[in-house]
Structures are given as structure tokens and as C-alpha cells.
Amino acid sequence: MARQKKRSTLYSTGFMIVLTVILITLLGVLNQVTKPTIEQIEEEQVIAGVLNSAGIDYTSDNIRQVYQDHLVRTSAEDADLATYEIVRDGQKQGYVFEYVGPALWGEVRGYIGVDNELSEILGVDIVKNSETPGLGGRITEDWFKDQFAGLPIDATKDFLIYRPNEGGNVDAITGATQTSDAMRKIFNRAIREFVQQMEGAN
Amino acid sequence: MATHKTKKVMLTGILTDNPVLRQILGICSSLAVTNLMLNSLIMGIALTLVTAFSSLIISAIRTMVPKHIRMIVQTFIIAALVIVVDVLLKAYYNPMSQMLGPYVGLIITNCIIMGRAEAFAQNNPPLLSFMDGLANGIGYTIVLLLISFVRELLGFGSVFGINVLGAGWTAWTLMIMPPGAFFMLGILIWINNSRKGAEEGGSN
Numbered sequence: 465m466a467r468q469k470k471r472s473t474l475y476s477t478g479f480m481i482v483l484t485v486i487l488i489t490l491l492g493v494l495n496q497v498t499k500p501t502i503e504q505i506e507e508e509q510v511i512a513g514v515l516n517s518a519g520i521d522y523t524s525d526n527i528r529q530v531y532q533d534h535l536v537r538t539s540a541e542d543a544d545l546a547t548y549e550i551v552r553d554g555q556k557q558g559y560v561f562e563y564v565g566p567a568l569w570g571e572v573r574g575y576i577g578v579d580n581e582l583s584e585i586l587g588v589d590i591v592k593n594s595e596t597p598g599l600g601g602r603i604t605e606d607w608f609k610d611q612f613a614g615l616p617i618d619a620t621k622d623f624l625i626y627r628p629n630e631g632g633n634v635d636a637i638t639g640a641t642q643t644s645d646a647m648r649k650i651f652n653r654a655i656r657e658f659v660q661q662m663e664g665a666n
Numbered sequence: 667m668a669t670h671k672t673k674k675v676m677l678t679g680i681l682t683d684n685p686v687l688r689q690i691l692g693i694c695s696s697l698a699v700t701n702l703m704l705n706s707l708i709m710g711i712a713l714t715l716v717t718a719f720s721s722l723i724i725s726a727i728r729t730m731v732p733k734h735i736r737m738i739v740q741t742f743i744i745a746a747l748v749i750v751v752d753v754l755l756k757a758y759y760n761p762m763s764q765m766l767g768p769y770v771g772l773i774i775t776n777c778i779i780m781g782r783a784e785a786f787a788q789n790n791p792p793l794l795s796f797m798d799g800l801a802n803g804i805g806y807t808i809v810l811l812l813i814s815f816v817r818e819l820l821g822f823g824s825v826f827g828i829n830v831l832g833a834g835w836t837a838w839t840l841m842i843m844p845p846g847a848f849f850m851l852g853i854l855i856w857i858n859n860s861r862k863g864a865e866e867g868g869s870n
């Protein structure tokens with residue numbers, strides 16, 4: 465009797481509905497509880513990304529203050545790609561702009577800082593990526609990102625080139641050729657487009 | 667009696683019937699996240715927790731679940747638990763969440779969890795199933811740590827991110843690439859199979 469009852473479509477459907485309600489409620493509660501924490505972390509990651517690419521030092525305690533003091537958002541709140549001006553002692557020191565592009569497994573998003581004359585990279589940072597952990601995912605390591613700081617910009621061509629190619633100025637990641645190459649293309653394009661846009665505006 | 671049973675279950679899961687080395691389950695992530703020890707450890711802990719708790723829940727409701735839809739129910743519970751782990755990592759250990767990336771979500775597909783649910787939790791009491799899940803998770807973690815220890819040491823010259831071989835060490839890049847994982851796993855399975863008495867189960 466009991467066995468027959470359990471085999472019925474009604475029992476199975478009812479069972480799944482009850483289970484669904486329980487699990488969804490559980491996940492919903494967890495989501496609500498952790499939402500503020502996750503949002504705060506994500507916001508701070510964006511701020512850290514902007515500050516890193518602007519080449520401005522900060523500590524985890526004063527990050528928001530430093531950000532408020534030195535960066536002015538110049539793009540609209542709902543703009544897809546944000547742009548900022550770097551301000552120091554009331555003087556405009558350069559720009560930070562957001563980039564997005566396709567890498568090996570998915571979208572890469574981050575920030576690039578350039579100086580006031582658009583002649584030099586101040587720094588780059590990667591905020592979001594879905595590259596292979598331990599391989600392509602190493603684009604977020606400091607040694608990779610730090611290589612770009614201080615490089616002179618030449619927006620007339622693809623000026624970022626991996627060594628040992630002729631004119632190479634940065635190192636790719638061993639074992640992550642495709643991700644490395646995607647990053648080179650993304651950076652070259654983003655910088656070229658930003659420079660052209662700024663020159664067009666003046 | 668109960669403790670004797672628990673002991674046996676623990677020993678089976680960790681050693682004699684190790685999920686990776688003997689059952690050849692969970693190979694995908696054993697190959698993928700073992701280039702750094704820290705990644706392996708966190709992945710191991712996450713999988714251990716998911717396996718243990720999914721076994722506990724599945725065993726607890728095993729008499730209520732209609733047999734013909736049990737797989738859906740199991741997958742459902744496992745998926746929910748993996749989301750819990752994913753959200754907790756995002757909120758309280760964000761750097762690791764970023765490092766492990768898509769692999770956290772892929773815990774759902776780890777055969778060890780479903781394997782334990784089907785092979786053990788389905789027919790055993792909740793607490794024992796929980797211990798079984800725990801044991802298999804620990805067995806998996808130990809193998810991952812063994813593989814990643816060698817891979818990280820030779821590939822980066824470090825252990826848990828701390829450089830131990832010095833700056834003069836020439837990194838074996840091969841070890842941190844996919845082939846390094848295959849070599850290590852193969853060698854471990856070979857060593858394990860040549861242990862005295864390991865063949866016992868193989869003849870069945």
C-alpha cells in the first residue's frame with residue numbers, strides 16, 4: 465500500500481514541490497543575509513581596481529577616503545564603461561577608464577589609468593574574469609599587471625607586444641598563451657579607443 | 667558497535683576505497699585545481715562539506731523519496747548545497763572565490779557526491795552516511811594535496827605560496843600545465859595499486 469502511494473504521480477509531484485519550496489526558501493534567506501556583504505565587497509573591488517590603475521596607494525582602512533579625494537567620475541551613472549579623472553591637489557593628473565573584452569573563457573573587465581598627456585600608462589587592473597584558475601587566471605597577479613605601468617603609449621598601432629617578439633615590452637603568461645594574447649588585444653584596443661575619443665573631444 | 671562501524675567507514679573512504687585512487691571518481695577537478703596547494707585545500711574542504719551534508723540529507727529523507735525520482739531529488743539537494751558553498755565563499759572568503767572561479771559551481775558535477783549518495787546514503791542511516799561523505803571528502807582532499815604539493819613545488823618552487831626552493835630554482839612549467847596533473851595522478855594511482863593488499867578489491 466505504502467509503496468503504491470509513493471509511486472503515484474501525485475505523491476512525486478507533491479514531494480518535489482515541497483522540496484523545492486524548502487530549498488528555495490533556504491537559498492533565498494542565505495542570499496538576503498549575505499547580499500550586503502557581497503555588494504560591499506564588489507563595490508570595494510571596483511574602487512580598488514580604479515585606484516590600482518591610477519597608481520594611487522591606499523590601505524584597506526582608508527580606501528574609500530582616498531577614492532573620494534582623488535577620483536572624480538566623469539561618466540554617467542548608468543554608462544556601460546565608466547571613466548574617471550584623477551585629481552591631486554586640485555590638479556587633474558590623468559584618467560582612469562573601464563574596459564571590457566573577450567578573453568579565452570569569458571568577459572574580462574577592469575580599469576586602465578593613463579596620464580594627463582595620454583602618453584603613458586599609469587597602471588592596469590583586472591576586476592572580473594573567468595579564466596582558468598592557476599593558468600589564465602594569473603592575469604590578476606601583480607607581476608603581470610605591474611608590467612604595464614609606466615609604458616609609453618603609441619595609439620597609432622598595437623604598441624603592447626609580448627617578448628621575445630620584436631619591440632616586445634611585456635611578458636606573457638606561460639601556459640596561458642590564449643588568455644595572454646586576448647589581454648594584449650583588449651588593452652591595445654581599449655587604450656587606442658580612449659585616446660582617439662579624448663583627442664576627438666578636444 | 668557503532669563506533670566500530672564508523673571507524674570502518676572512515677577507513678574505507680579515506681584509504682582502502684579512496685574515491686580518487688580506487689574508484690577513479692572526481693578526476694576532473696583533481697586534474698584542474700591541483701596546481702596550487704591552497705586551491706586544492708579549499709576545493710577539498712568545499713567538496714567534503716557538500717558530500718557530507720548531501721549524504722546526511724539524502725539519507726535522512728531516503729524513506730520518503732519515491733525511488734523513481736530519487737536522482738532528481740539528489741541532484742537538487744546537491745545543487746542547493748553547492749550554491750550555499752558558493753555564496754558563503756563569495757561573502758566571507760572572496761579572494762578564494764575569485765581564484766577558484768567556475769570550479770566551485772562545478773562541484774555539482776563531481777561524481778563523488780552522487781556516487782556516495784547512490785552507493786551509500788541511499789541504504790544507510792543519516793549519521794553513518796554523514797561520516798561516509800566526510801571520509802570520502804577527506805580522501806579526495808588528501809589526494810588533491812599530494813598532487814598539488816608536487817606540482818606546486820616543482821612548478822613554482824613554493825608550498826602553499828611560500829617560496830621554499832629559492833630564486834635559483836628553474837620552474838618545471840610542465841608541472842603546472844595539464845600534463846603535470848596527469849603524470850602525478852597516474853603515478854599516485856600506480857603507487858597505491860602496488861601497495862600490499864590493495865589488489866584485494868580489484869578481483870571482485
